[in-house]
Amino acid sequence: MKFLRRLVLLVFVLGLLVVGATVGGTVWWLQQPLPLNADAVEVSIEPGTSPREVALAWTQAGVQAPPVLLYEWFRWSGQARKIRAGSYAIARGITPRGLLDKMVRGDEVLSTVRLIEGWTFRQFRAELAKAENLKQTTTGMTEAQLMAAIGAAGLSPEGRFYPDTYAYSKGASDVAVLKRAHRAMQRQLELAWAERAASSPLRNADDALTLASIVEKETGTPADRSRVAGVFTNRLRIGMPLQTDPTVIYGLGEAFDGNLRKRDLTTDGPYNTYLRTGLPPTPIAMPGRASLLAAVRPDTTKALYFVARGDGSSQFSETLAEHNRAVNQYQK
8 A cells, every 4th residue: 555655656746747847848949949941931811810720821931840839839828819810020039939929919011102292193093003012902993993992982082092101911902001091081181171260261171172282282392381372262262263283284184294385274174273263173182281281271371373483482472463573583
């Protein structure tokens, strides 16, 4: 009987030693760099991917470790369900603990696409088409179909996307970026419209967006922005044509060859603000926040005219006679 008790005690002690060695080995492994078959290894995890599939994806991509070992670590950590979908990249030196932490934090590899103030929607769409790692789903769509795809059916796309830099994960769709840019412009326009001057002749936020797009295209230097807006606001208030070249150029579309001719200014069309009063039917570009604010809170000025000085700034005039002298001085 005494011998049996000693045998049981020995087995128990040996078991503890084995468990201790196993735990110690696991702790040691979690702190060691994972062997990789390249300097960098990338994996894209789709939504709904199981932890076991995530472990397998890493080993197939180049992590030289048994997938079952990675999976058991994910499961044993208690954070397997917290792994986020996305695109990830790791480099030599990363440990199993670091790999899991990266996926739980959602520390993705991101690409970016930039929308510039004053660009037209056509220019932005061309930029999206060549964006790296962006899934192209709208290539064959008309503008009307594209706007319907982002939940804005019936709206013209021009001016409806906020100029900014947008980050996205590898494999994200162009629709996702377009939706974010559209929501951002909606927010910025709402904020600007809430700050409008009580005396503004603009009827609604869409008017503000259209005027802001003109201000964006007509402003050569930021210091002139609010004053340029003031000139156009004065013209709207008294029913004077806006007489702005950028709207005519926009109306010409791809037919514009870089030279604006007299016949272009004397040919009627919805964007010819020399022949028609009021704002054109849609924005002509994508304005930034500064132009949105200038459109709703322009400078108080008596100026009705301005002309480019040639250095990016403008000369403002209150009368046509003053304006003609400025034109002779700076453009002739």
